[in-house]
Amino acid sequence: MDPFALTDSSRLVSRARRIDDPSFRAAFEAIETPRVVWGAPEESTVIGGGAAATLTASGPDRFATIRDGADRLFASGDVHAGTEAARPRLFGGFAFHEAATDGEPWTSFPEAWFVFPRVQVTAADNGTWVTVNAVGPDVTATDVERRLDEAVTTFDALGAADREADDHGTDASDGTADPDRNPDRPGIVSRHRTTTRAEWRTGVEAAVDRIRQGDLEKVVLAQALAAELRDDAPRCAMIDRLRHRYPNCYPFLIETDAAGTPDAAGTPDETGTPDAAGAAFVGATPERLVSMRGRTVETDALAGTTGRGETPEEDEWLASELAADRKNGHEHDLVVEAIRDQLEPFTASISTGDRRIKRLAEVQHLHTPITADLAATTHVLELVEALHPTPAVGGLPPAAALETIRETEPFDRGWYAAPVGWIDAAGNGTFTVGIRSAVFERRQATLFAGVGIVADSDADEEWDEIQLKYRPILNELED
Template structure:
């Protein structure tokens, strides 16, 4: 485990980063050999990154955590001595935020603050133009000579990693503990529906947690490899604290926002049905979803809110056609939204404006958050919150941490939620939650 790191903003120290192209080492071998805290980011159309150790760590708590992380990131990158060779290998911060402003203090979230970003000491980037090794340093030892020496050492070490062999089988589940039983769930959903019908709410997203005891300790490299094979079109991520034994990971279908220059991409993902056992049944379910008044209403609430949240930043905005997005276990309604910024904005300003979208919170936002706190008997922690990366230019990419779990050794806690609107049925919403557990649960059960 890496030594505790000083906040570079507090001590005013510079940054040195060097990168070199290398032969491609196996992803699982790189991750298995990485030093805590490990990070992984892999998204459609983006490079896959594995981070090892922390050259610097930025943390924040409270309602101003987005601004504080942004300010500290800008200070960290301000004095950088960077030679990357390609944009994909440039130094980046990886991390995320808690769902609620005050974070969570109860297990399994004890080591996850309101916001935490890691500047990896060693970063391996799998990009379209090859594989790149980046070494970063911050502090008194952050000299070009020291970093270049470490770069050569890491290049040799990665070249000699052993073959990881075939991907291991799921660890197996021996027991399950629900945070919410069916009776309590029905009571909570019906109470939320009453609030919606009275006009207090338009929509609220209610979630459940499922604690799974495992037969064997979970292999993070193996489960991420299995998720990559099954969900190649999803955002896959891993975030670990520097202390403790926890790993937060997932394969989420929902992008929160991507900013590159003044171009912003986001979208609405809401409204769900299952997959059919035959192509004909699959198509029938998709058509039923597209024609569902309840699901289309829920989806349009989300799309309208995202456009409203983005509008203050945008010089122009366009909305694509609503379609059905098919995943391995579910189908969702999906509407892409793009915008051109009126001026330069840091990606974290956009993240703060968009979180939580109505797809994971509700409308009006404050009333929905109050309902979530009143109803859910567990801490969301980082579930359904933004996870992603930022760079020196204020660019970045963030996903909503759905289809996710936090593991500690031989226990994994899964999370899933559903949108509740005026005509929601508690039993059908219960079934949808169980469906949304499947992407992670399938990779735990043997």
């Protein structure tokens, strides 16, 4: 399947300019659907809206298909970004495995889907920028520059309105300064677990038996929690709060099925509006799969979990117990070793940092940073395909772990625990692992969380750990 309906005469035109700094919420609500939000501790925050083009793929070749489509798209580019942070990018993600999006709530999510936004707002160290993109056989630089003028006028006015409201002490709908001023949480009317506690115990015990018999070293089993909401989930408020409350994580929001996507010629219609949003995949993941810039690669091993203490002393005690725990240490070592093995064919050198504790609001993890120098020019999606799934979300050996996951979990993983991120024209990019996440569609939310199972895992303890991992999203829903 051709991933991108680009004719020989089609071209990509992109222009960017610095704008007056609007609030996060004002920028989010001003752009059309489908929308994306991307954030990272060491990167600029990006809000994208509309679809100048989309790439879609399925099956075992989905990573290569998206890579080839991205290369074709960017090869036609006439780009003037003004600053590197404002460069045009594709944003999207992949399914955990083939056919993982067949069931609810994933039916509007392809096995691979990337959007090239029509408008991209980037909050960078050197100011806030708006990028306007267009793709098609009749696209001209003059048209794009006219649209850029209009976008600059719109966002400058929003920035001025925010400052005026702040000067008068009124609420400018600015979640940046105080995210708790965002709209109330929607409230949960009812909850439904796809896995009962008894079913969970049976599944974990069966997995442990396989491990002790030598069929597996480790497998990650997940649960899904469906929630009916009292009101529509306020997506802007939710992702705004997540990005502030988890500054060491990677917040993301991806809408895939809204109006305004391209037709067969790669030309978007004009019906995408902020009110036309469909389903969205939202999360604040602590786990980076890979980040690549030139020939420098960074990734993380994140496995082994405990809770947070109610006092600093209890917090330190829990961290010390986690660091010394044999079960969690073994689980973590498996992940480190597997990542190094998966990267080794691409690299001239690999360096593993010291194991440390990564503290989040609800949990603490064992964390080991890993860096590498590539031996040759590589596209980030080659590394994504090689690394996914890491043992932190899949297991070892991978094929046996996937078989166990499919046999045990009574739901489709979809994009949960799968790569989510961005690609630029140079083949650079950053991808995270889509955990601490949920799918939203108006008044329905489906949350996902998983744990690593090894030989001495206890089903009840693993059940409790999953409940902790639901908290980042549940906190945004419960009133």
